[in-house]
Amino acid sequence: MAPMMRAAVQEKPEKLVIGEVPVPEINDDEVLIRVKYTGICGTDWSIFTGKYSADKLPLIPGHEFSGVISQVGRNAAGLQEGDRVTADINMSCGHCFYCKRGKKLMCPGFTQLGIHTNGTYADYVKAPWELVHHLPDSVDFMTGAFVEPVSCIIHSAKAMNVEIGSSIAIIGSGLGILHAAVAKLRGAVPVILIGRNPLRLEAGREIGADIIIDTNKVNDPVAEVRKLTGGRGADYVVEAVGTPETYEQAFEMMRPGGTLGAFGITGIEDIVRLKAFDFVLGEKNIVGSCAGVGNDWTDAIALLEYRRIKPQVLFSLAVPLEDLEWALHELKVNKSLSKVFVSSELKKRNYLD
Ligand SMILES: [Zn+2]
Ligand SMILES: [Zn+2]
Incomplete structure (x- = not known):
């Protein structure tokens, strides 16, 4: 039997179910990542309410994340089990008019991890190895989950x-x-x-x-x-x-x-x-401007590593996976919250200051 993991599955609008699903299977061009933190984004609320991605359900949302590589595909160069990483969520076909011009956000086959394909409100996520970025030691996992918005x-x-x-x-x-x-x-x-x-x-x-x-x-x-x-x-x-x-x-x-x-x-x-x-x-x-791609990611990581940007002032709360739906609602009503993170490794809510 396939190994199982915990995940938050958006089954239909307003119905987010925490349950057991199979761990994603990777191909030669992918890596499997043990998710550490995922930042809740406004897009997650849009998916929850059915404004986005309603045609992609059931879907595991979550796209602003950090983690540790737990398995590498055969073609993944320069990546190893145990590496601390995040990943560019923007995927494209690689050979169309726009991709050939380096404009992958305009690719007709453009998809985003956690928005169009399964994301990171789970124990594990898979990602194309070419989109994976190492996190420097000085960038903690919570800050690592914030690379995407910075990019x-x-x-x-x-x-x-x-x-x-x-x-x-x-x-x-x-x-x-x-x-x-x-x-x-x-x-x-x-x-x-x-x-x-x-x-x-x-x-x-x-x-x-x-x-x-x-x-x-x-x-x-x-x-x-x-x-x-x-x-x-x-x-x-x-x-x-x-x-x-x-x-x-x-x-x-x-x-x-x-x-x-x-x-x-x-x-x-x-x-x-x-x-x-x-x-x-x-x-x-x-x-x-739609999203960070390519070296926007390496630039974001460098700016966080050398603390030119200190987003930690925005970090409000980290919650267990089970509290995702609660946190989505709480963010709508509690104006004292800025960034809220989710982790399947947490047992209880952790208010940050
Ligand atoms: Zn986002
Ligand atoms: Zn393309």
């Missing part, structure tokens, strides 16, 4: 090409906080962080923001950003919320000639209204 921010910052000395306004106090940290690294000044969660805004100040705009207190963030930038608007704006309303605000608070980093994921059918007149006469740019 996404790095991908976005590179796409926008944020220049030293430029102003940037970031809307959103979720992953927006990390945008603030990376913008500071790129030499942007001032870094303006806009959001409505006071605790997270303060965390954002700790890791990179110069100015905080709390929208509970300021009801016109567009006017406020203009005031802070000589009346022009910011050189760069990042939308990291994902609603039409905040996209419209982002467009309005960007100066002529500025660049909007489109990062927040809206609903598939959502429409954002932009003034074409301003867009053309103001020569405004919009740069979309």
Whole structure:
């Protein structure tokens, strides 16, 4: 009989079942990884509620992870049992128009581990060996599970090409906080962080923001950003919320000639209204960014290794696998939580400070 493991299986929307499933079998090009931690992401909630991946169920979600290699396929070069790792979750066909141009996120066969294929809310996960990255000793497993979101921010910052000395306004106090940290690294000044969660805004100040705009207190963030930038608007704006309303605000608070980093994921059918007149006469740019790939991952690991980015201020809680569904709901209502991790090795909830 095949060896079994514990996993959280999304059987249908709103039905997440913790149970025994077979340990994944690897082929020559894959490795098997014993999962240490998985960070809960907004995408997991979208999968839970049926907004994403409903056609992929049953599915084991979970994609922001770290672990230890427990088995290597024959072709896996430079990887060994016992290695501490994470893995790029973005998989593509490797030979289409886009893959040949190094643009695998646009591949028609694009899939993501834990979103389209079985992920890491389990004892074990398998991954293509070529996508596996070693974690330096100084990067602990919890931080290792945070490489994926950092790689996404790095991908976005590179796409926008944020220049030293430029102003940037970031809307959103979720992953927006990390945008603030990376913008500071790129030499942007001032870094303006806009959001409505006071605790997270303060965390954002700790890791990179110069100015905080709390929208509970300021009801016109567009006017406020203009005031802070000589009346022009910011050189760069990042939308990291994902609603039409905040996209419209982002467009309005960007100066002529500025660049909007489109990062927040809206609903598939959502429409954002932009003034074409301003867009053309103001020569405004919009740069979309979907995920970290390739060296975005090695860059993220290096920045975490040398503590240029210190995301630990965001780490709130680690819970056993059994508490995944509880944690998904808790994240919706408990505004004191930022990042929550899941581990099948934990026996009880562990609040971090
Ligand atoms: Zn994620
Ligand atoms: Zn392809």
